[in-house]
Amino acid sequence: MFKYAKYTLFHMLTIPFAIGLTLGGDWMYLGLAAAAGFVILGDLLFGDDTVEPVYGHEWILNLQLYSSLVLIFAMNFLMVWTVADIDVLGYGAFVQQLTGYDAAAARADNTLLQYAVAILSCGLLSSVVGTIVGHELTHRTWDPVAMFIGRWLLAFSWDTGFSIEHVYGHHIYVSTVGDPATAPRGRNVYFHILASTWKGNISAWKLEKQRLQKKRLPVFSHHNLYIRGLLMSLLLEIAAFAMAGWIGVLVFTASALIAKAFLEIVNFMEHYGMVRNPKTPVQPYHSWNTNKRVSSWATFNLTRHSHHHAEGDVPFHKLRSYQDAPMMVNGYLTTIFLTLIPPLWNRIMVPKVLDWDRRYATAEELELAMAANKRSGIKEFMQQDYRELIAAKKSGFEKTAKAA
Template identity: 30%
Template sequence: MSDSLPSPAPIPWRDAKRHAWLLSGVFPGLAWINVWQADRSGHMGWLWLMPGIMYTAIPLLDWLLGEDRSNPPDEQVPALEADRWYLGVLLLFVPLQFGLTLHGAWLAVHGGLGLVGLVGLVLTVGGINGVAINTAHELGHKHAAWERWLSRVVLAPVAYGHFFVEHNRGHHRRVATPEDPASARLGESFWAFLPRTVLGGLQSAWQLERQRLAGRGHGPWHWHNECLQAWAMTGVLYAGLVAWLGWAVLPFLLVQAAYGAQLLEVVNYIEHYGLLRQKGADGRYERCAPEHSWNSNHRMSNLFLYHLQRHSDHHAHPARRYQALRHFEQAPQLPSGYAGLLLVAYVPPLWFRLMDRRVMTHYGGDLARANVQRSAWRKLSRRWGAAPAG
């Protein structure tokens, strides 16, 4: 008779972040509470609380809580993706976003805020509508038609509906190449990148829809044009708010939309800065791999952004739901979460000092392997000892 004890039963895997994901879903609700408090009390400090959280509290918590590099077991991924709890968290964002936007629009017209209050209101409402582009991003990659439709609804307040077309069919095909308007180049400042990506994204989205509709025998102004459909949603929303509140609301809507859109673009700037897919002998770019996206596992930013910072796995599996995205050791790692890098990206000398060495380390000091801003090549080649471009 054996004296050995039976092996203990394996402990079932559970997502330790299951309930923490609510931070993403209720984010606009937290901002809406601040708007309610400002409306009720007349204290404009409430309208500056959300920008303070975005630019200060979240980066500080990222630093204090550190990284989470854990991945779900492969065998658990199908059940994790099928769990409707996570979809519910995602959908919770949408009514709270629109409630905040409507209340914010009313307060902009009738609140008597003054300049300081109006700026705080723009940063609060525009900031959440900028974050909402990430919610639209998550919905827009899914196979269900209703999720893809809802993605365009979420983009309406920020007037960036063409993102649905360009990101899914343009950026994912051209990512980490000089041809991609959403992939920043080494030595390119955010302020040089911003007009290039905004105009390039618009042109790309329109051209993609022109080509798609031409294949169906339609012109670009056909009502099936997904850019036109998305922009029409913004038109209906803005027209409804103007009918309700008068023309005085329109400047607020446009300024908050511009601020929200640049939040998307500064994140785009961070995600692929300087990274390049190499060309093979046939002249075609290599397949997108983990090393072509900057990643971050900082806990707080990831919880507020639906794991957007696990960007490599997203590019490998665009339809994979946020809760199942994985960390890859071979992916280049950012020194902070996105929230901690936003203000740094606005100051080119700080950004270049922080990130250029990381790009060059990633490529073993070989400048020719990076995606380089051509106007910056000579300066970068002198700094890193590379041969001038031919």
């Protein structure tokens, strides 16, 4: 039974957040402290999860995924409730009746710093509960229920375009210069958040426009999934305004943008520095992988990214651990924090990318890597000369071809 229960970890991470917002004051730090502390320490202490069990009751797993929509509504409701002038839906009165604690009155003493940390917590958890689960569900393009729930989950980060660009763009162009989500060598994470967001949305619009044109449907119409997605997010903004006016809109928008930023940070670290000819098939080594136990449980095996890109239609519970794939520094949250310090990130990742070149890259990819190294602006990359290695790999390929 534990093989099912372990994927409720992300549900559990929302409980300290909800308690903290309800109690107010310094308790508002609880959500971020609990999530970051548990996941980072868990990855450091509990090692890897490489088991690949068989699941006979997939409906349980689907229920866990679908329940994310309830959680993300509840989290964002509480976040906006904390800044409202009224006790929206009588939540404070309910808490007081249940526990005797005046949660509605406690909001008056919250500080800007406490609100800032709470919004950061909401953004982080929305990226876990919303974006990660939305990613899994919107890959199930054949399932209208999964697509409906997945797109609403993504609406909480103003990112329903992800359901278009990721499936029909990123998975085709991953690790190439044409992929907005793949960070080239030398790019820092802060620029990547902006560049990938901008280019990813342009790509989503173009892909949806092409789809509609092929079906001879009007682009500016209810048929346009990109436009409908924007309207879904706008509806959530209107709900935030109805609850708490413009401060509610500000709080919801800030949380949404933080959740989107976390997605782009994850994109940054999942494919940083990798190269591929878009005409060649995607292989497991074109993604950074990690099998850290707690990260895997908290993200529905998103950590098994190498298999995910090799076979994008495989559901999360059937993803293999691919222990011979190129590995990240550590688990997801640890790696996220490392990206935020570019000098430290470069110190750790430049040697790993160079090792990727020598261990995994084909002769053609080494030529692409040399060009990427020159563009990087980083001395350690720019000093590399792969001509001998390219010749050796080409020679080895020729010998293998003759033997075959």
